[in-house]
Amino acid sequence: MIKVYGMSLSGNCHKVRMVLEALHQPYSWTEIDPAKGETRTPEFLARNPNGKVPVVELEPGVYLAESNAIICYLAEGSPLMPADRLLRARVLAWLFFEQYSHEPYIAVARYLCLFHPDPPSQRALLESKMPGGYRALEVMEKTLADEPFLVDGRYTIADIGLYAYTHVASDGGFDLSRFTAIRDWLARVAAQPGYVAMVGP
């Protein structure tokens, strides 16, 4: 059985849970709190030398890190990952977009508001995250205005990867009210079989 080491309120970790639940794959979940230094212990660094959650243990002693690599692995051969070469690349393009052009703004803003020990001290940094976050949302809105899902008109791990932090973007101060296509898509994702909501530990 797959073991997940993750933080339930982290979008990166929640992606892994969403895929496992959608695929009805049995798993165990070990809650890890980075704020308590639990990702910097020698034991954790042996699982992921980069010291970040999530990490999965696929079989005893076989670890895999990086949320989007994990969900690619888990979804292989399922309807959540296309078989076609170009469609697979389009899924990957959205997942790389997520890690470079979306997460560093939208997830970091949420982190500063929800998890930073002194959020008011972070106001300038938080403000600096807004334009990039709205740019990422505009790119998504443009695609979703014409398509029900991000790739090939069907639900894939591209949607799960982008959903994870978009559906909690308001935690970081992003206003989704003008992004009607994104809001409709969020509702479509939440209506998928096996959908699981983000909940605390």
Add this chain to the structure above:
Amino acid sequence: MIKVYGMSLSGNCHKVRMVLEALHQPYSWTEIDPAKGETRTPEFLARNPNGKVPVVELEPGVYLAESNAIICYLAEGSPLMPADRLLRARVLAWLFFEQYSHEPYIAVARYLCLFHPDPPSQRALLESKMPGGYRALEVMEKTLADEPFLVDGRYTIADIGLYAYTHVASDGGFDLSRFTAIRDWLARVAAQPGYVAMVGP
């Protein structure tokens, strides 16, 4: 024939060139200068709504963005991309690591030093990039101390993806002298058949 829209001195774009050259794949290269606004034109945004290079045109009207998604697509079925499910996921894990934990420090520092219109004004931002960049290099060093390449002991697109900015890390002020395993690996990559050096337009 594949058309590449890229900036030759960008590591993200150079990855694409390295894979095409290693695979002896014919391509054309159109030089794009983001500093001149060439990634913000309506024509360019139709190719990549996120307004970034590289973008490839795989066949007329079929575009693919995100450097690491492009190299996954190009390498599919070649020795540069393993067929095994877990090894593929390990390649992806390194590529996501590159975009999240390496490029935003090492490539951005290089950008500030080489391409910013007023580098001295960016000293504080540059300094802020150093710890994260060295952390990424330490993660690489740890793996490469035991292995000749990043995944499965053989040359893959994980190496190309990480090589692109690591081999020019000194442009951003990073000192690689104590990273002996990385330096040996850089030499091994440069000795691969079909290796192509980064050159200006």
